[in-house]
Amino acid sequence: MSAEGPMPANDQPPSRPKVIKTNQQQVVLYVVLTLILSLVTVWSGRTLLRNSETLTFAVGDANSDQARFAAKLADVLKNNTSRFRLKIVNNPDNAKALAQFDRKQADLAIVRTDNKVPSRARTLAILEHDLVLLLGPGNKKIKSLAELKKKKVAVVAESDSSLAFVRTMLDAPEGSEAAAKIQMAPQGMPLDKLFSPGGYGAVIAIVHASRAVRDKAYEQVAKRGGFTLNAIDESKALARKIPGIYDETLTAGTLSASPEIPDDDLETIGLEWLLVTQSRMSLTSAGELARIIYENKSELGLDNGFATRIEPASVDKDAYVMAHQGAADYINDDTKSFMDKYSDMMYLGAGALSVIGSIFAAIYAKVTRIAPERAGQLSTAILDIGERIEHAHSLDELECLQEELEGILRGAIVGLRDGSISTDGLDTFKLGYEFVRDEIGMRRDYLKRHAGDVERRHAGDGDKRQVDGDKATLPNDDTNVVVVKTAQSA
Incomplete structure (x- = not known):
């Protein structure tokens, strides 16, 4: 009678890769x-910053060039989704x-350079040049x-x-x-009427340079020989x-192309219109506002x-x-324009990324992460195999335990x-594995040395059980002796 050990169960799919996944x-x-x-x-912070600063723009009456420029600047800031908003105050x-x-x-505010400039004013941009034109009647040269001190x-x-x-x-x-x-001069009075008989001996016109180039009135009056x-x-x-x-x-032809006025480059004087801000405005705000303009x-x-x-x-x-x-920083180095525009958002983004990332890292490490199994925990399964070695009475049973190990x-x-x-308890695992492995080896050697005794013992145990069974079945039958002898001789 052969004592075959139990067949090893089908290997279960490993569960740890699921943990890793x-x-x-x-x-x-x-x-x-x-x-x-x-x-x-970052988006929320940028939205908040965009709407966080309102600038007061002091201008003259509502029909002045300064007021209309302020209105256009307000529209540009809005269209560019700037964080600036303008509050226009008319005077x-x-x-x-300026007061x-x-x-x-x-x-x-907007100031012309012949006005008294507040000491705290700092320029953001030059908006316009004014030209001073000295005009004389007809062909009279001044x-x-x-000479003008004697003239009207x-x-x-x-x-x-x-x-x-x-x-x-x-x-x-x-x-x-x-x-x-x-x-x-009366507002709106044509130039040729100012030079009419009994009128003015000279006219000094202070005009915007961009407007003087477009104004056709000078050309029309010049064709009639009205001024010099x-x-x-x-x-x-x-x-100085x-x-x-x-x-x-x-330059030649600035006021009129035909006839050409002036007929050659001509020296005169001019003034500037400046957009100014308070000196206390931050560098970032001033640079961003200048860039937009x-x-x-x-x-x-x-x-x-x-x-x-x-x-x-x-x-x-x-x-x-x-x-x-x-504004000077932006003008002197255009490469700073990108940083001026996005530096606040970059710093905010870096800070948010660091804080939020740290929070999620802590949650993963302390709460949701499935920790790896410690190597020392596997020692329990190894020792369980070791306890079952002494109950293995055949090489087949021992091989099953070996495969399990x-x-x-x-x-x-x-x-x-x-x-x-993890490597936690790895030394314990190694010690347990080596101990059980050696125990299996020694048990294998023992079973090989006593293989005959084990078989005879198993056979004797089987005969005894058979005899006991026969006696129990036929207690008073004489034929039992023959059966028992036959079983014993077998």
């Missing part, structure tokens, strides 16, 4: 969630607007400004502030006889004498020509009005490789 899925999920939440945080005139700016009640002079300009500028330029103090001869454009030879001396005045050069200057020009040739602020140290440092070893090696089993 689950952990990997968790890592991917947390990475995706970190990126999504960081983007949401009776631009002088009152409001000087009291720190406004963040932005050789110097000194009409000042053609948009505001009375230009009258004070002309009197300063001609060195005609307020209240003097020369000052009395310098008068504002004169050079101001003292332009450089005046620019009076702050805010600049020497300008009119420069990049959208084609949309900021007025139909009458004002602000159609916006220029960067002068960054020279001797500029009449210093450029704001934020080797299966645990293979699983441990695979788990250590893919991370589903």
